[in-house]
Amino acid sequence: xxxxxxxxxxxxxxxxxxxxxxxxxxxxxxxxxxxxxxxxxxxxxxxxxxxxxxxxxxxxxxxxxxxxxxxxxxxxxxxxxxxxxxxxx
Numbered sequence: 001x002x003x004x005x006x007x008x009x010x011x012x013x014x015x016x017x018x019x020x021x022x023x024x025x026x027x028x029x030x031x032x033x034x035x036x037x038x039x040x041x042x043x044x045x046x047x048x049x050x051x052x053x054x055x056x057x058x059x060x061x062x063x064x065x066x067x068x069x070x071x072x073x074x075x076x077x078x079x080x081x082x083x084x085x086x087x088x089x
Contacts, residue, residue, distance in 0.1 A: 001066035004039040009068050010055040026050060 001009070011017045019033040026033070026047055035041040043051070052059050061067055 001068060002039050003042065003063055004037040006062055006065075006067045007033075007051065008037045010051075010057065010062075014055060025054060 007022075011019070011022050019037070020030045023030045023033045026043075028043075028047070032041070032043075036043055048059060048062065052062055055062070057067065
């Protein structure tokens with residue numbers, strides 16, 4: 001899988017995010033995201049770092065590997081803190 005296919009895969013796994021939504025989060029145009037996904041252009045390094053943070057993946061996996069085939073499951077699961085509570089056994 002190419003870099004662009006990895007971005008497309010992760011975007012769709014991230015609550016079905018659209019190109020427009022990703023573009024808004026990254027501060028670029030929808031056309032720019034489309035070009036990334038088509039491997040027509042590549043983002044600047046700071047944007048790659050932002051993509052890794054957004055999708056919770058390493059730069060190496062995003063750029064060099066087939067993310068859809070990695071043993072790690074990518075999903076919409078995120079860690080959230082909740083108020084403490086008590087229970088009785």
